[in-house]
Amino acid sequence: MRRIAKYDFPVSGVRRFLEPGPIVLVSSQCKGERNIMTLGWHVVLEFTPSLxxxxxxxxxxxxxMIRxxxxxxxxxxTTALTDIVVGIGNTSGAEIDKFAHFGLTAEQASAVAAPLIAECHAAFECRLHDDVLVDTYNFFIFEVVKAHVAPRPKHPQTLHYTGDGVFxxxxxxxxxxxxxxPGML
Amino acid sequence: MRRIAKYDFPVSGVRRFLEPGPIVLVSSQCKGERNIMTLGWHVVLEFTPSLxxxxxxxxxxxxxMIRxxxxxxxxxxTTALTDIVVGIGNTSGAEIDKFAHFGLTAEQASAVAAPLIAECHAAFECRLHDDVLVDTYNFFIFEVVKAHVAPRPKHPQTLHYTGDGVFxxxxxxxxxxxxxxPGML
Incomplete structure (x- = not known):
């Protein structure tokens, strides 16, 4: 699988990739263990700080692990990883190392210990900003502290989950x- | 513009339409005044109750008005309303009645006073469930109490905003x- 070179991107601009609503892969690391999960339930909350x-x-x-x-x-x-996205969502990190099992490359992040996934189009390093809704709704508010994006394509072919196995x-x-x-863009 | 007939849809299933991340039009009513805004920053939080x-x-x-x-x-x-979606996002309800200005039809909802927009593919009636993050993040948690969806197309041609005027x-x-x-669909 192709590793994708990524470059620094302004953290205030991550809405370009997240607001359209793609499935994302959330990687984490805790006490030497690493994991990946699929996630479709995310939202942009603020440009600056990038929440x-x-x-x-x-x-x-x-x-x-994330908590x-x-x-x-x-x-x-992107669609290059469709079957891997589904595989990650249908297995548990309690049983397998998903990086190894799915042949994904863990890259060192800059600001957090959790690894980037080299085969993805973009990667946003996140630090917990507010956990006030974690107990009640499992809802974490993160600050994007560092963003890495491939220079092209400008609009990658992302996957958007509709339920029932259909993207x-x-x-x-x-x-x-x-x-x-002008102020509304 | 074509008004779209919609039928009852299970509220637990609205993720099919919202999880893919479309731009939505949020209609409201307060003290006899009605309004519409565009919104791209939304998230599914729970199936049942439908949050x-x-x-x-x-x-x-x-x-x-919503608060x-x-x-x-x-x-x-859907894309049939692209220019209206942009128009609604670039005008203020403090100055114009957006239903009248954009030729949209306000339909009576079942469970809330806010009107449905007849020209849209689906409409989800929402009641405030939790306002704990409104003061800090302008983040409202709503329960979808009634859902109306057109029977076809099954996957409508929705708009997904990327910023900079591009969908x-x-x-x-x-x-x-x-x-x-089976349990992961």
Whole structure:
């Protein structure tokens, strides 16, 4: 599988990749153990600081690791990884090392201990910002502290989960920039 | 513009439409006034009760109306409404009646006072469930109490905002159902 070279990207701009609603792969590390989970329930909350919310069900093996470490990396896979995305979502880190099992490469992050996934288009290093809703809704508010993005394609072919085993694949892009007021882009 | 007939849909199933991350139109009503805003910052939080989170910037005229009424309707537009979606996001309900200005039809909801938008593919009636993060993050947790969905197409051509005036349009769908464990769909 192809490892994708990524470059620094402004953390205030991660909405470009997350607001369209793709499935992401969340990698974590805790006490020497590493893991990956799939996640579709995420939301952008603020540009600066760069805040995102992740609903991580406590049924996931990753839940305890992310809670204890207060860190994770949100990685953006494309259709090149479709079957691996499904495989990651249908196995448990309690039983297998998902990096090894799925042939993914763990890369050293800059600001957190959790690894980046080299085969993904983008990777956002996250540090826990607020856990006020973790007990009640399994909802973590993270700050994206470092962003890595491949320079092209500008709009990667992401996967968008609809339930029942079906994904919508990102289609064409259209611009309506000329219809926007300058402050509203 | 075409009004779209919609039928009752299980509220526990709204993730099919919201998890892929489309731009939605949020309609509200308060003290006889009605309004619509565009929103891309939303997240599914739970199947049952059917909970969703909406980050509604307090800069929006709708913010006060939704907070005071504790209700809204999340409407799902398709590419047939692209220019109207942009128009709604670039005007203020403090200045115009957006239903009248954009030629949209307000339909009576079942469980809330806020109107449905007849020209949208789906409409989810929402009642405020938890406002604990409204002061700190403008983040509202709503329960979807009633869902209305057009029977076809099964996967509507939704709009997914990437910033900078550019939308990704929903592309083809692919199934990997055979690779899922039964409880993981």
């Amino acid at each position: 995102i919310g992740l609903m991580i069900s406590s049924a996931n093996h990753s839940f305890g 204890a470490s207060g860190e994770c990396v949100v990685n953006l896979p 919508m694949v990102a289609g064409k892009t259209i611009s309506r920039k000329s219809l926007f007021r | 969703i989170g909406l980050m509604i910037s307090s800069a929006n005229h709708s913010f006060g 005071a009424s504790g209700e809204c309707v999340v409407n799902l537009p 990704m349009v929903a592309g083809k769908t692919i199934s990997r159902k055979s690779l899922f464990r």
